Amino acid sequence: MPLTKPSQHLHRDLKEAAALLKWSGVDLMQAAVKLSEAGHEDDAQELIRIATRFQAVEDLMAGYADEVEAGRIARWKVE
Numbered sequence: 001m002p003l004t005k006p007s008q009h010l011h012r013d014l015k016e017a018a019a020l021l022k023w024s025g026v027d028l029m030q031a032a033v034k035l036s037e038a039g040h041e042d043d044a045q046e047l048i049r050i051a052t053r054f055q056a057v058e059d060l061m062a063g064y065a066d067e068v069e070a071g072r073i074a075r076w077k078v079e
Contacts (some may be wrong), residue, residue, distance in 0.1 A: 003068070003069070003071070003074075004074065004075065004076060005075075006075040006076055006077050007068055007074050007075045007076075009066050009075070010075045011022050011065050011068040011069055014062070014064050014065035014068065015061075015062070015065045017061045018058045018059075018061035018062040019066065020058055021054045021055070021061065022049075022054075022055070022057035022058050024025075024068055025040070025051040025052075025054035025055050025058065026053040028047045028050055028054065029047070029048065029051050030046075031047055031076070032044040032045075032047035032048045033050065035047065050051075
């Protein structure tokens with residue numbers, strides 16, 4: 001069964017959110033490396049924890065997008 005237009009938008013939005021989380025996590029990891037090299041290990045570790053959480057949420061968003069694509073989650077136009 002093809003996706004409704006609202007479900008297509010939901011799928012696209014979830015994929016976009018996952019991609020943004022992924023690249024934000026990459027940026028945070030790069031900042032953590034620089035902080036660590038500058039001797040700010042506690043701050044670096046905090047950024048690593050945040051980046052790790054971003055990765056977990058990225059995986060959730062990608063999984064939800066897959067469920068939308070498979071038709072297990074749907075969005076309908078409310079009138």
